[in-house]
Structure formats: structure tokens, C-alpha cells
Amino acid sequence: MLKQIEGSHAVAETVALCRPEVICAYPISPQTHIVEACGELVKSGQLENCEFLNVESEFAALSVGIGSSAAGARTYTATASQGLLFMAEAVYNAAGLGLPIVMTLANRAIGAPINIWNDHTDAMAMRDSGWIQLFAETNQEAADLHVQAFKIAERLSCPVMVCMDGFILTHAYERVDIPDQATVDAFLPPFEPRQVMDPAKPYSIGAMVGPEAFTEVRYLAHEKQLQALEVIPEVAGEFQTVFGREAGGLIHEYRLEDAETIVVTMGSVAGTVKDVVDTMREAGVAIGVVSICSFRPFPSAALRRVLSGAQRILVLEKGFAVGFGGIVATNVRMALQGVDTHVHTVIAGLGGRSITQPSLHGLFASAIAGELEDLHFLDLNREMVERELARQRESITSGPIAENLIRDIARGGDAARA
């Protein structure tokens, strides 16, 4: 049913339709509305046969999820940013134990300095944990990906995190088609665990594995992600058949035919990029955009196939490897090994800085004009940065960076681009 609804609520309602048996999450901006909505659905009785637990930390939340999933219950949680790091040990543990937990990650920056707004640093921090990471472009896709996530997770016995941009998607009201229970039931069968705690058939789960077998266990985790490269498009296809619309899969292609310049990005900014692409196409520029939906497993072959023909690639990402450069861009370059094309890394949107159409337009134009550096921070306030560097050169006791910059802004030194 079509609804004009807040992104978080769309996710909560859709997750509820997937018949989770245990929901356990700890509140953190900007995920709070999802958890609150889930709690209401359980407490009101709308979501039956489901236990909703309020716990004392994110570490506890995912740990509860590990217990419930190992005991055979379909399990859901949600977090963001600092919360994801607080449960980091459990994140790796869940993947290592092969538990098909589904988690919403309301993408948010990680401090210090503390910042509650959107970027992809949190997802990037856990990219090698063994979880599948899917990125939603719109709230419709966010809702749909959760339905697919349970199926993918349970088919592979592997946890899945559905990433949706914090605030930008979670707190946006837009039209979403919430599926009906019968259709979800047709698509998503009951959870059949690969291994489960059951007095009738006791297992010991979570033993130590020494040097004799650890490599093999880890290799099998790698294999699992490679299998996911097949399963994710399969499930997306099944979804389309049952629900009648496209969502998920490995990548989304937009206007790539004869594109000389291709932008590669992830998440909600893809929508803004598409509008700029349309404007530039109208002016005769051969430009297109690919948005990566499955970041882990990384769709190397699919990207190689669609990017090989382009003259230049612009990877627009909301995170970066400090002191080095892009993360997504580095993954893209690896996928393009041997292909003769130029890859630019553009870091944008950090800590919730808006990515505007005029900015993108200027950025793409400069790339096409050959004026863009290999590593570019979009809309960086150079003067503010230079002032702080000068302070640091002057004296060792230059003060805390974040506070210095905030003071700069307060003094009206340079208008902050927000």
C-alpha cells in the first residue's frame, strides 16, 4: 500500500512484515525512530510472536541478537555510528558464527569530533567484518532491501546490514509502497537455521579454532561472500517477480550508454547525482552514474563490465581512509586493474555537509576539463584549514582543532558551507 511516510517508519513496518521473532536495539541518533516504531508495533500486538527488548548498550543489543539467532529466532537490530563501533566485537562474532541477523545501519559519521549527521564512515569501519553490506538509494529501496536481507541472510547463513543515510533517508517523508503480509510471506519462508541450539540435538557453538583450521574457516567466510555475489542478484530477481518492482541487486546503472564520464557512488546522493546527470546530458555531455548497492561483497566484475568503456571515473564517496584517500575508490580501482581509465576520488558529504547540484555540476565539469585532482575534497574550506595549519606551525600549544574551527566559524571568518 502506498503511503507518505517517514523513512524510519517505512523500515519498521516492513521489518515487522518479515515476522522477526526477536528485536533488540539500543537507541542512537538517527536510528531512534526505527526502534521506537518497532517497539510500538510489538507492544500494541500488531507484531505478534516477537520479543522486543530494551537493553543497556549496543554491545548488549547485538549480543542479545547473537543469542536469539543462535537459538533459531529470526532476529533484527539497528544502530549507527558510535553504536556500531561499541558493538564491533559482536559484529565480527556474529559473522564468524554465521548468524543471519539483519541490521539497519542509519549511516552516521564517527567522532571525535562528535557528529550526528550522515556519512558512511560507520559502514566503512566494519566493511571487512564478514557482514553483507547493502546501500539504499531511496526509502522505497531501504524498505525493500530489508525484505531481501532476511532472505539473503538466511540463504547464506550470513548477517546483513542494510545501510540507509541517517537523517537524509531516515527522517525524510516520502512515498513508499509498503508491501502486504501475504506477499511478504510468499517471498520469505520461515527461518530454517543451518545450526541451532536445541536440547533435542545439542551442539557446542563458538569453540576456539587453532592454527590447524583457522585459515580454512576464514577462507569459507570469503567463499560465502563470493556466493553472495550470486545470491544477491538472485534474490533481487525473486523480489521483482513477487513484488513487481526492482530493488537491490549489485549495482544500479543510469545513463551509461556511451558515457565518457561515469560517476560511481552509493546511497541517497545518487538521486542528486542523477538530476545533475540529466541536466548535463541535456547539454550534450556524455555522463552517467553507477550506484553501488552491494558494497560487500564488492561487485568487482559487474563494475568492471560497466566502467571499462569510460574515459574517466569519478568515485564520489562519503568516507575516506585517513592519510591515504578513498575507500570505495580504492575498491573500484582494484576492480579496474588493467583497464585504461582515470579514476578520481572525491570525498564529499562528510559529517552531513550537503552535496548540492551546483557543487556537483562544477565538480563534473572540472573533471571533464581535466582540472580535477586525483583526490579531491568537495567544498573544502581551504582558508579555514590554512588558518588552523598556520596556528599549528606557530606553536605546539595551538589548542584543540575542532574547537578552533568552531571559533573561526562563530567569528564569521568564513561562512561555513552547510
Next chain:
Amino acid sequence: MFQIRLHGRGGQGVVTAAELLSIAAFIEGRHAQAFPSFGSERTGAPVVSYCRIDDREIRSREPIMEPDAVIVQDPTLFHALDVFSGLRSDGFALVNSTKSFAALGIEGVADQLPEGHIRGVGATELARLHVGRPVPNAALLGGFAAVTGQISIASVEQAISKKFAGKIAAGNIAAAQAAYQAAIGHAEEKVHA
């Protein structure tokens, strides 16, 4: 696409206003996107929210920098920030005040806009009268419907019923209706322009 930017202070329902606008547009079968500029919201702090309405899917997520309409829920903001920044030359403005634009210090803006595109609405007073609380958002949406014609007053009222219940809904609908009537000049309440 029609883009609306709403300004107010925390606690005045600025975010809800944008949501209501989007629901009203949805009711009319259109696409709409509403979102706040996310700050550490607290009562009294300046808050901005956005709403885009279109007949096709809205893909862009940037803040609205060139609005077709600006709704100002709190006139004390005029001193604090340039709420009309980027407002298109043929745009619309709704202001929660019955004072003259000159008294509000915005006659410059008013003069630039086409006749009938800027309107003051005594939204707080209407809210106090009909709802019993000084939350001006619903009344301003009634004025918006009248001034811009982007959405019908019926859709505004339906949106209010979807979001609120019982007396609150009824009161807000009455406030919106009153503002609408005043704005199209059918009511006794005089609106100073």
C-alpha cells in the same frame, strides 16, 4: 517541481508542517519529499524544514536553496537569519504575523514579489483560538493553499486528520480553514498587507 522552505523555532511544528504539506500533496496523487535540516533540535532554536512537490519521482536530496515559497512561522527570525535567501523572483511568502511588512522590516522583500504573492497570517492567534495552543503551522498551511494554489485546502485538512486525532485534528483544521478563508479574503478578519 515546487520547492518550499519553512522557517521557525523548535517547538512550533516546523518539521510537522513540512510533513503535512507532503501528505497533502500525496493525497492529490503527487510526489512529495519533506525533511528537516537536522540540527540538535531544542525548543526555541531556529529550525528549517523543506518540502518538494512534483508530478514525478523526486530524486534530489539537497537542501532547498532557491525556494518557490518560504513559510516563516516566527517573525523574530527576521533579525537572526535571511529566511528569504534564494526565494525566486516569482515566489511566494507566508509570514506568521498581522503586522505590516514595513513594521516587520521585510518591505524590501515584499516589494520584489508579484502582487498577492506575500501574505501575513495571524496563525498563532488562530491556533490559540481554535486549538488552544500557539502552534501556528496548520494555519499557515491554510494560507499557503490559498496563496499558492499548489494544494487544495481539502487536502490540507485531510492531511491534518491523518496526522492528528480528535480535538487536536478538528482544531487545526478549523485554524487552517480560517486562515485559508482570510487569505482569499472571504472572512471578516482583516489581514494587513
Next chain:
Amino acid sequence: MSQIDEFTPEQKVKFYQKGTFTVGNRLVDPENRGVQASMDRSNAITSGHRACQGCGEALGARYAIDAAMRAANGKLMAVNATGCLEVFTTPYPETSWQIPWLHSLFGNAPAVATGVAAAMRAKGREDTRVVAQGGDGSTVDIGFGCLSGMFERNDDVLYICYDNEAYMNTGVQRSGATPPTARTATTMPLGDSPGNVFGTGKNLPLIAMAHRIPYVATAAVSDLHDLERKVTKAMEYRGARYIHIYVPCPLGWGTKSADTIHISRLVTRCGLFPLFEAEGGRVTASVPIRQQVPVEEYLKPQRRFAHLFKGDEYGRQSIARLQAMADENIRQFNLLREHEETLP
């Protein structure tokens, strides 16, 4: 017992424990016989595990879990924190657990157990009970937040802490349960205050009581019947329950592996480890001390307290302070009571 001469040397042993398969048990009324005396005991932790000789934890866990299994009619699932018990019962690729068992992390056993219990509730299978286990390190320190959360929510989990008073599995480092003056690898007997310092440490049983959970008890491996009884009683309740078991570690404490039960008896007799039960935050019962001993007698056989016996002022003062702690326990739990039956 006729024909003693026909017994093998191994059979000519004296049994003091009534919880064994032998003589003493046959004289006890059936309802007073321990779980371990039964041929039908579940052997939840079966033989083949890799515990040290004389490990108090292996003994305590075996008794506790079999008692819980009987109370649960065989439908019990265990969650284990990282630590000695987890390591010595699951030496890859073997396991000595015969019940469903899950090890996740060091600090999350209470939360994981909460999740298992929630799953059972969601599936309408609440007849399957959940026990969580951890050493003192995971209970008192790193898992404390999760434990307190589990208590606060009154989740239906029996949490058992096996307290050997240090992080033993990683090489005997100090924990929040290490007693004052004890030598550990991170509280060496050097300087002005050799060993662990006074004025630190958490009393988990009292903290558990402060959460007002349905049942809290302390137990020791010198009183195995009492331990079984307490586990059985705990299983009668629903909600959060906590049992804190004192388990000597010969390796970490520098005691003889044959002395494990003896040391445990000494700690209860000197008053440093009171045996008591509490319900809803109030003490309801305690096991009186029949033959009180001075703390010195308890400390002497343990090399971790050897530096208190150099004949110096520090040693004398420390022993006196420890005696004062024991006396306070005796007072608080009324452990020296006259004319009272001590058998159930």
C-alpha cells in the same frame, strides 16, 4: 564393608563427601542424595575436558549444570563467557558439553543468554531454560554492564559465576574479585603494598541483591550438596537469578591440587566467603560456621598470600585487616549461631 582385605589399594579410600557414588550416599535418604549420585545424571560436562588437576571450576560447573539439567527436565541451554571453563571444555575439535552450548565473547554472556531466553519465549518454548556462565573476570569486570542490564530487566536467565578471584586463563591477572593482598601477575608482592591493595574490589552477590532479583546465592565447592540445592532452588524461579560459586584454582593460588575442597572449606569456616541466599534483595538464609578458624589458617596454604608470612608488620596488619573483614561477614550474615541444625 566386609572383606576389607579383598579391596584394592585404590578402593581403600576414606570418603568424607556425601555427594559421591559411594558408601556415604547409600545411607542418605533418597531425597537428600545429590544429583551426582544418580546414574541418571546428565553429565552435561562429560569427561575428557582439559581442566587442570584439582580445578575447582570444573568441579563446581559439573555439579551446578547437572543439577540445573535435572531441574529443567533435560531442557537446558548454556551460554558461556570466554575463560577457563570455555577453553578447557571445548579444546578444538572436541567438546565435553552434552547440552546445547554457545560461546560468544568475553563480556557478553549475560546478554547472549538474554537473547536465547527471548527466542524461547517468542517461540512459546519457555520450558527450555537458559543458564549463563562466566568466571569472575567476565562477571565482575568486562561483562558487568551486560550483567546489570540482564538483572535490571529481570530476564529469565540463571547466571552462574565461578569465582577463582583472578583472570586465570590469561595467566593469573588481577580482577575486580581478587581479594586484598593476593599476589597476581599484575599485583606482585613488591613495594609498600605487596599484592592486591585494600579498598578495591566488587561484591557481586551484594550488587546482585541490590537489583532485587528473585534469587541470589553464594556457594562453594566444599559444600556440594548445598551447591546443588541452591541451583535446584534457583531453577524453581523465573526471572534473573545469580549464583556465585567460590572455586579454588591450584595453579593461580599456589595451592596443592589435592587441597581444593579443603581450601574451600577453610574459606567458609573463617568467614571470608559467607554462604547465604537472598530473595528480592533480602537475605533469607545463611549456612552457619560450625568450626570457626582464623583467617591465617586459610591464607597459609596459598602461595599467593605467602608474602604475608614474612613476620613483618605489613603481614601482621594485613592478616588483621582480613580477619576484620571475615568478622564483619560473620556479623552481617549471623554465621556463628548456637544450637542450630546444619543439615537440611
